[in-house]
Amino acid sequence: xxxxxYIAEFIGTFVLVLLGCGxxxxxxxxxxxxxxxxxxALAFGLVIVAMAYSIGxxxxxxxxxxxxxxxxxxxxxxxxxxxxxIVAQFAGATAGAALLAWFFGVDSGLGAxxxxxxxxxLLMGLAIEVLLTFxxxxxxxxxxxxxxxxxxxxxxxxxxLALVHIxxxxxxxxxxNPARSFGPALLAGGEALSNLWxxxxxxxxxxxxxxxxxxxxxxxxxxxxxxxxxKKAKKDEDDEDEEIEVVAVEAAPEIVExxxx
Numbered sequence: 001x002x003x004x005x006y007i008a009e010f011i012g013t014f015v016l017v018l019l020g021c022g023x024x025x026x027x028x029x030x031x032x033x034x035x036x037x038x039x040x041a042l043a044f045g046l047v048i049v050a051m052a053y054s055i056g057x058x059x060x061x062x063x064x065x066x067x068x069x070x071x072x073x074x075x076x077x078x079x080x081x082x083x084x085x086i087v088a089q090f091a092g093a094t095a096g097a098a099l100l101a102w103f104f105g106v107d108s109g110l111g112a113x114x115x116x117x118x119x120x121x122l123l124m125g126l127a128i129e130v131l132l133t134f135x136x137x138x139x140x141x142x143x144x145x146x147x148x149x150x151x152x153x154x155x156x157x158x159x160x161l162a163l164v165h166i167x168x169x170x171x172x173x174x175x176x177n178p179a180r181s182f183g184p185a186l187l188a189g190g191e192a193l194s195n196l197w198x199x200x201x202x203x204x205x206x207x208x209x210x211x212x213x214x215x216x217x218x219x220x221x222x223x224x225x226x227x228x229x230x231k232k233a234k235k236d237e238d239d240e241d242e243e244i245e246v247v248a249v250e251a252a253p254e255i256v257e258x259x260x261x
Contacts, residue, residue, distance in 0.1 A: 014095050020040070021100060021180070063089060073212065113184075164176055
């Protein structure tokens with residue numbers, strides 16, 4: 001068991017809640033005012049950039065159960081590590097929220113997600129969280145699929161998280177991360193706690209969908225295509241027809257040459 005990976009995930013999620021949700025507590029998220037709204041979105045994105053280049057080489061910097069479940073579905077991590085990551089992420093988020101409760105008080109809301117932003121529309125809240133998580137995790141799977149992207153992966157992922165926050169804050173406060181929602185809701189209580197299940201389930205569904213879709217799009221499994229039989233002109237009249245089989249790769253189609261008659 002590599003305990004260092006779990007410690008790294010604890011630290012990363014702790015920092016995400018402390019600085020991301022902490023910024024929301026400090027400046028507010030009123031879309032009408034604008035500045036606090038954008039600062040909160042930027043804070044979450046910048047935390048990802050910072051953590052990606054500090055703990056990314058230790059644990060991969062998931063700091064999000066939705067990312068971890070996508071990696072599990074994509075067979076990039078084992079079930080034992082998956083549960084270890086989940087425990088570390090939820091513990092880190094709770095520790096971060098506890099510190100915020102000390103700094104700002106529970107009455108600040110601790111940056112918790114809720115559906116009050118969306119007039120309590122449960123279905124829309126679920127749909128938005130699934131969609132935003134899908135976009136976020138799809139970007140992660142894509143940018144981390146090639147080693148040569150390593151130098152910019154953290155920046156791309158951080159900017160994508162900031163982007164989904166810019167849209168999503170108005171509706172749900174933007175979770176896309178069950179652990180980030182769990183810590184603040186647990187300590188804030190009230191509406192945040194009663195709606196917590198939405199922010200636990202929806203991001204996990206979005207993460208699984210992203211893994212399945214990316215797996216399909218990036219698949220290079222050969223597809224066997226049989227062309228009609230054709231005859232080759234030979235002097236020997238007893239020659240049989242020749243069947244040609246072409247193997248086409250979906251990701252990189254090839255030109256098929258048919259023997260000249």
